[in-house]
Structures are given as structure tokens and as C-alpha cells.
Amino acid sequence: xxxxxxxxxxxxxxxxxxxxxxxxxxxxxxxxxxxxxxxxxxxxxxxxxxxxxxxxxxxxxxxxxxxxxxxxxxxxxxxxxxxxxxxxxxxxxxxxxxxxxxxxxxxxxxxxxxxxxxxxxxxxxxxxxxxxxxxxxxxxxxxxxxxxxxxxxxxxxxxxxxxxxxxxxxxxxxxxxxxxxxxxxxxxxxxxxxxxxxxxxxxxxxxxxxxxxxxxxxxxxxxxxxxxxxxxxxxxxxxxxxxxxxxxxxxxxxxxxxxxxxxxxxxxxxxxxxxxxxxxxxxxxxxxxxxxxxxxxxxxxxxxxxxxxxxxxxxxxxxxxxxxxxxxxxxxxxxxxxxxxxxxxxxxxxxxxxxxxxxxxxxxxxxxxxxxxxxxxxxxxxxxxxxxxxxxxxxxxxxxxxxxxxxxxxxxxxxxxxxxxxxxxxxxxxxxxxxxxxxxxxxxxxxxxxxxxxxxxxxxxxxxxxxxxxxxxxxxxxxxxxxxxxxxxxxxxxxxxxxxxxxxxxxxxxxxxxxxxxxxxxxxxxxxxxxxxxxxxxxxxxxxxxxxxxxxxxxxxxxxxxxxxxxxxxxxxxxxxxxxxxxxxxxxxxxxxxxxxxxxxxxxxxxxxxxxxxxxxxxxxxxxxxxxxxxxxxxxxxxxxxxxxxxxxxxxxxxxxxxxxxxxxxxxxxxxxxxxxxxxxxxx
Numbered sequence: 001x002x003x004x005x006x007x008x009x010x011x012x013x014x015x016x017x018x019x020x021x022x023x024x025x026x027x028x029x030x031x032x033x034x035x036x037x038x039x040x041x042x043x044x045x046x047x048x049x050x051x052x053x054x055x056x057x058x059x060x061x062x063x064x065x066x067x068x069x070x071x072x073x074x075x076x077x078x079x080x081x082x083x084x085x086x087x088x089x090x091x092x093x094x095x096x097x098x099x100x101x102x103x104x105x106x107x108x109x110x111x112x113x114x115x116x117x118x119x120x121x122x123x124x125x126x127x128x129x130x131x132x133x134x135x136x137x138x139x140x141x142x143x144x145x146x147x148x149x150x151x152x153x154x155x156x157x158x159x160x161x162x163x164x165x166x167x168x169x170x171x172x173x174x175x176x177x178x179x180x181x182x183x184x185x186x187x188x189x190x191x192x193x194x195x196x197x198x199x200x201x202x203x204x205x206x207x208x209x210x211x212x213x214x215x216x217x218x219x220x221x222x223x224x225x226x227x228x229x230x231x232x233x234x235x236x237x238x239x240x241x242x243x244x245x246x247x248x249x250x251x252x253x254x255x256x257x258x259x260x261x262x263x264x265x266x267x268x269x270x271x272x273x274x275x276x277x278x279x280x281x282x283x284x285x286x287x288x289x290x291x292x293x294x295x296x297x298x299x300x301x302x303x304x305x306x307x308x309x310x311x312x313x314x315x316x317x318x319x320x321x322x323x324x325x326x327x328x329x330x331x332x333x334x335x336x337x338x339x340x341x342x343x344x345x346x347x348x349x350x351x352x353x354x355x356x357x358x359x360x361x362x363x364x365x366x367x368x369x370x371x372x373x374x375x376x377x378x379x380x381x382x383x384x385x386x387x388x389x390x391x392x393x394x395x396x397x398x399x400x401x402x403x404x405x406x407x408x409x410x411x412x413x414x415x416x417x418x419x420x421x422x423x424x425x426x427x428x429x430x431x432x433x434x435x436x437x438x439x440x441x442x443x444x445x446x447x448x449x450x451x452x453x454x455x456x457x458x459x460x461x462x463x464x465x466x467x468x469x470x471x472x473x474x475x476x477x478x479x480x481x482x483x484x485x486x487x488x489x490x491x492x493x494x495x496x497x498x499x500x501x502x503x504x505x506x507x508x509x510x511x512x513x514x515x516x517x518x519x520x521x522x523x524x525x526x527x528x529x530x531x532x533x534x535x536x537x538x539x540x541x542x543x544x545x546x547x548x549x550x551x552x553x554x555x556x557x558x559x560x561x562x563x564x565x566x567x568x569x570x571x572x573x574x575x576x577x578x579x580x581x582x583x584x585x586x587x588x589x590x591x592x593x594x595x596x597x598x599x600x601x602x603x604x605x606x607x608x609x610x611x612x613x614x615x616x617x618x619x620x621x622x623x624x625x626x627x628x629x630x631x632x633x634x635x636x637x638x639x640x641x642x643x644x645x646x647x648x649x650x651x652x653x654x655x656x657x658x659x660x661x662x663x664x665x666x667x668x669x670x671x672x673x674x675x676x677x678x679x680x681x682x683x684x
Contacts (some may be wrong), residue, residue, distance in 0.1 A: 016025065028352035034503040039614040042627060044068060045634055058653040058661075061630035071420070072343070072638040079649075080634040085476055088492040089356070092363060095370055096355065107362045107432045111355050112441055114452065117445035118351035124445070128336045129228050131446035136160070136332055152321040158284060160328055162291035167450065169457035170335040171195035172328050173251070173312060174288060176422050178464045179302065182264050188464045190301045192275075193287060194255055194308040197248050201259040205252035218245045221330070224337060230362075243323045246331055247315065254311030260516075260573070267304040272297050282313040292461070294360055313594055358452050360474050362435065365426045366492045368388040375502075376494045377423065383513045384487075386423055386594040388520060392416055394684070396588075401551035401684070404542075410540045411523060415485060415534040419524060421478075422486045423494075434459075455501040480520040482529060483536040487520055505612040506598060507621045511628030514591035522590075525556070526582045556681035557581045560659075564651050568637070570642040572651075580647060584656045586684030588629060592662050595625055622666040626657065 049064030062080075069078040096115040104112065121127060161172040170178075175195035181187045197205070199217055204210045217416055222242035225232070270278075275285040281659045289297040303309065316324070341350045356363050395416070396399045404412065438455055440448040473479075479488045500509040523529050529549065533539040542550070561581055564572055574580065599612070599621070612621035619627065633649035657663045658677040669676040 001611075021305070022195065031503040034497070034501055034603040036499075037614055038497075038504055039616040040506070042614070042631065043616050045631055046627075052081055053667045054664075054669035054675050055666075055677055056650075056654060057626070057630055057657050058633070058650040061653075063629050063648075065634040066636040069634075075638050075640055077638065077641075078636045079435060079630055081477065084495060084498050085492065087498060088367065089349055089352045089493055091495075092352045092356070092367060095366055096352065097348075105428060105432055107359075107435050109367055109429075110435045110438050111359045111362050111366070113440040114359070114448055115351050115444050117440065117448050118354050119347050121443070121445035121490075122339055122341050122347065122351065122354075122529070125228055127446045127568070128340070130332065131450055132333055132336055135450050136164060136329070155321045157316070157321070157324050158288055159326065160325075161290060162288050164328070164332050166292055166457060167369050167454050168332060168335050169460070170331055170455045173315075173445075174283070174286075174309075176292070176461075178461060179263070180468055182267075186467060188466065188468060190289075190297065190299070190464050191263075191304060192289075192301050192309075193304045194251070197252060202252045202257060203253040203259070207251045214245060218242065221245070224334070225330075228333065240326050240330065242254050244327050247319060247323065247327045250315045250319070254305065255547075256305050256307075257271065261305075261524050263302070263304060265304060267302045268306055269300045270303050271300055275301075275303065279309055279313055282316050282432070283309050284310070284623035289478060296530045307325060313673075331425045336446060336454075336535075338451065340445070358456055359435070360432050361426050362426070364474075365431055368425070368491045371495070373496050374496050376390060376496055376500070379500055379509070380489065380513060380517075381421065383509060383594075384517050386510075386598060387514055387518050387590060388416060388419075390594045390597065391518075391521065391684070403553060404546045408542050408546040411533075415524060415541070416521075417485065418534040419480075419485050419521065421489050423489045424491050478516055478520050478566070480523045480529075481536075482524070482532045485524060485532070485534055485667075487517070487535045502565035505614060505621060505624055507595060507612055507624040508628040510591050510595035510598070511625040512632055514594055515629055516614075518587035518590040518594075523579065523588045524582045526579050528579060542580040550683070552679070553683050554582070556580060556679070557585070558684070559645070560677070560681055561651075564647060566654075567644055567648045567651065570644060572640055572647060574645065578646060580652070582683055583679065584652050585659055588656050588660055589662075589682075590684065591629075592625060592660070622662070626663055626666060 045062050045064050045068065047060060051063065053060045065078075065080070069083075071078045075543060095110050099112060100108075158171070161174060163169050164172055164176075172195065175191075175193055178188050179191045181189045197214065199205055201208075204213055218241045222234075222237045223235040223246055225240060226234070229237070230349065234637065251371065271530045272286040272289055272569045275283075276287075278283065286296070332461045339354065352363075390411060395404075395413050398406075401409060402548050412627050435455075439450060475488060475490050476489070476495060479490075480486075481488055499512040524532070530542045530547075530550075531538060531540045558581075561577065566572060612624070613619070614624065617624070617627075630653050633648040635655050637644075637648070654675060659680045659682065664676045665671070671678075
């Protein structure tokens, strides 16, 4: 009952954070109400009384998260920081529903038309099927459905899959992509080989242990076919589904046995002419590329994995053309089916996600114009200055970072001084130019969808002749970019009252914004960042003594975290573990010290200290800092997770806190408590 009451209170007051287009930031809520809302928000996730903070602080701070945000509902991870994205989506839905006469740019009109047509027609399966049969030439349609007599010798599978790649961006039988050259990162290269199969890796298709997964997949195909073709007999749907699974199983035989191999380990460079010689007319790579690009491709390509196309030759040679045709059109239909609104998902939310997927920059621009929050930008800049100041003082002193030589610390200070925040913004003229060829209508969603897929595919494939641009990458949270030595701040991050508000204690600001900024900052000074100088050029600026000292101190962390090979009986394989460890532990220390310095320099009055506490929560300002920090990482994982590619949040939070003397002091942890490590690891 206590949890329910708090949850209801939180729901009633959450409007204080969300805002709408028509109501500007800030004016209708008193400080007391905002503080109460934030306190209820924090308290709702906690399990006070059930756990001791010094035994498992993550569960103490986030124990109720799985009940309030269960991952099982959507079969995907739920995470506190994703709530920021959901807030962005809700606000975006309000924006996209509103037409502002004379104020909307042509780019705004495109994304609003796409949103509106999605909202009203995304579940119209007849429209999806009719659009597909108009778009693709399958000699009149799906064999045995619209064509009474189907001539096998007339079916040109290569031409069909090339056409579908151009029109829908879907990889069928052959995968084609544009990737960064892994040797020369200033250029792109075409990658050809295996497509992304729906079930994933080789083992899902071929290992006996995944038989249940394959049966569920085949059953889902049958259900979709019955939905699109209600007049077809059930045995036809089952037969086609069986053909689809069988073909993908044969394709999977060309995939690597070890799914963890990198692109470099599974790739060879070859020309299209070389591949034509190797695979002949069965898989004519030169013709495939000619059909897509309308010109010969003479540059070397990445062929990956090395055995896939030779295996595809056998699949093409042995598979009846009718089965290939069924498979091909099924993959095309399934591509359009991905736009249907999933059961249980609100149409408005789904359609915002569709807009965001295909027009991320245009949506960000519209959002920025409606929710421009200069106060949040100023506060972020101020917090960043405090974080940099603490780290600079550490580098200038000869105590905490004595393991770095004086010369290396001076270079680090130079790199830190050059490291600034960059707030993501867009050139409105360029955004309009990008979509000027799109003419979308509010009453034709699937035709719009096909046009958007073709537009996006062309834009993506054209990149292979262009230099990579850092602006192509879209991040949800602050991101440190090695090659520019800048901190990129996304527009969606600048939302009022999520992390900070003038009504909240500053402990919350430093425990959230401060930690996130410090984490990214330290990536410029870890085992990877030390190889890039202040200008972003590859230039290892640490001397040998500093490198050896780093390795010795990092060994402490590696031994401490070495026990985390499993979580909930699932393997943990975090390839970026050391970088994550260094950032987690260092950011917590730096952000906490930045907060204590702010508190020390602020006017010391009983009122100022009282403002650093919250109603409903009987915790000191120092304890609130750690609560804010831990709740950043509240997460719930679905049972379907097979492997953890990153160290789970519970292990990250608890271990970093166990190394923090400040945490131990704040919660008066004893020497025998689990989160008071006897030997504390320390780098930054």
C-alpha cells in the first residue's frame, strides 16, 4: 500500500516534469510541489527497511524498479535513463499532432505527414500488401496467390533482391552495407556478404538447443501469413513458413561458428570482378551491384564472412525457384510488417519512434525549437566547469595522481583545457534540403513508408563515396568523441526537471549530471583516450612510466571485477570492461568532490543546508548524492537475455561504491559490510 500511494503521488505530479508545447518551462508549480514530486519519484524506487544500504545499495535504491517498470512487458531492458527518452517521445507526440500554419518548415511538414499517416493507417494490412505488390515485380504477385501459372525459368532472383534492396533497403540472401574502413577510418567501404538473419547467429538456426526458438519463429510466420492471406488454406501457410525456415537454416551454414569474431577477423578485401570469377552466374556480385548503383563498382569491397557467398551458391543451386520466390517476397512483406503497431503499444508513441528512426535530425530540430531550455544549458555548463576544475586540481597536485609523471600530467591538463561541451544543433536549410525529394501524404502510410525506405537506402549507400562525418552519429546521452576531443550533448538530454531543477537539491544535480559528464570526460584519459591528443589526432601522449603505473593500478580493478563472469546465471562478456571500470569509479569520486566543493563555497546557512534535503526522505545531502547516483542505473532485464554484453548495472554500482570512502562515511558502513572493500582500488 505504501508503494502504491507513492506511485500514485508520482503519477499525479509527473506533469511537473513533462511539459507540453503550449505551456512554457517552469511557471505553474511551486517549489514545494516540485520538491515533493521529486522526493516521491526517488522514494518509489527504493526498498527502505528491507535492505541495508551498506550490503546492497543498488537494491536499496532501485529495488522497486522491476515492479514499476517490468522488462517482461516489452521483452526488453527497462532503464532509468531510457525514461528520459520516453519523456522526449511523449513531448514529440504532442508536437507532431500540432500543425502550426506559417511556422512549419517543409521538413516539419514531411515528418508531421509521416506521423499522421502512421497514426491512422499503420495497422492496415491490406494497404501494406497492396503497396508491396505494386512496388515489386514478382510476375504478378506472390506465386500461387495471384498468378495461376508461374514459370520458373522466368524468375530472376538476383534482379528481384537487388530491386528490393533499392526500394525497401531490405537485405535478402545478400547483405550489402556501407561501413567505415577498419584500416583507414577516414573513408567508407562497401561490405557484401551475409544479411542479418531474423534469428541472429548460426547457432540459433542449427544447434539442437534452439529447436524451441525455431518452432516459435516458424509459428509466428504462419500467424502473419494467415493475417495477410485469410483466404489461403492453413496448410499453404505452414508449407511456406517451413520453406522460409529451411532456407535460412541453409544460409546460416555460411555464418561463422564463433559469433564473437570481429569484422577484421571474418573479412577479406576483393573486387566485384574477383567475386564474379569465384561465384559465377549463381551469385553474380558484379551484376548485383550494377543493378543497385547503375554503374560498375571497381573499388575493393569487404567480403564477410568469407564462406557465406560460396555457401549461397549451393543454396541457390539446390533450392527450387518457387521456394526462393516465396522466401523473397516474404522477407519484403515482413519488412513492411515491421511498421505495424505492436499489440499493447500506444499508436502515438509507436509513430513517434518511427519518425525518430527515419528522421532523427528533423525531429530533434523541431523539438529544440519547441523546448529550447537555456536555463538547463547554463546549468550544464556550470556543472561541467565544476567537474573540470576538480580534475584539473587533481592533475596540478602531486598527491592523488602522483602515479602520472609531471610531464604527462601537464599534457593531460592541456587536453582537458581543450575539451569543451558541444551542444548538438542542426542547419535548418540543410535539413530541408535532405527531404526535398520526399512528397508524403497524410492518408497513404505504406506508400509513404516505401518512399522513405527508398530515400533512406539511397542516402545510406551514397555514403560509400563520401568521407565519414561525426554528425552522422546520434547519441542519447553526453558522449566524448576521441577524434575531436569534444563532449557532444544531444538535444534530448536538455529536458527540464528530469535530472535537475532550481527547486531540487544540488546533490541530485552532481549525482546525475555531474557523474554522467565526468564519466565521459575520463574516456579521454583512460587506456584508449591516452592514444589521442588534445586535437583528436592519434598520438600517444603518455610516457612509459605513466603507462606502467596505469597498468599496475588497473590490475587492482581487474582482479576486483574478475569475479563477475555471470549474472543471474547468464554469462557476462564485457569487451570494454576496463574503460567502463575506470570511468565508473573515477566519475563517482570526481562528481562527489565537485559537489562538496560547491557546498563549501556556497553561503553556509541552516536554510541552504535544508534546501539540500527533500521531504519524505530522511537522508542527508551526502546520502542524497549517492541515491541519485545509484538510481541513474536502475534497470530490469528480461529473462530472454542470453548474454550480458556489458557489466550489469547492479554490479557496476555496488562495486564502485565499495571503493568509495565517501560512501562508507555517508552511510556509516562498518568494516564488515559488503560495500566497504578492505582494499579499495583507485585511479582517478
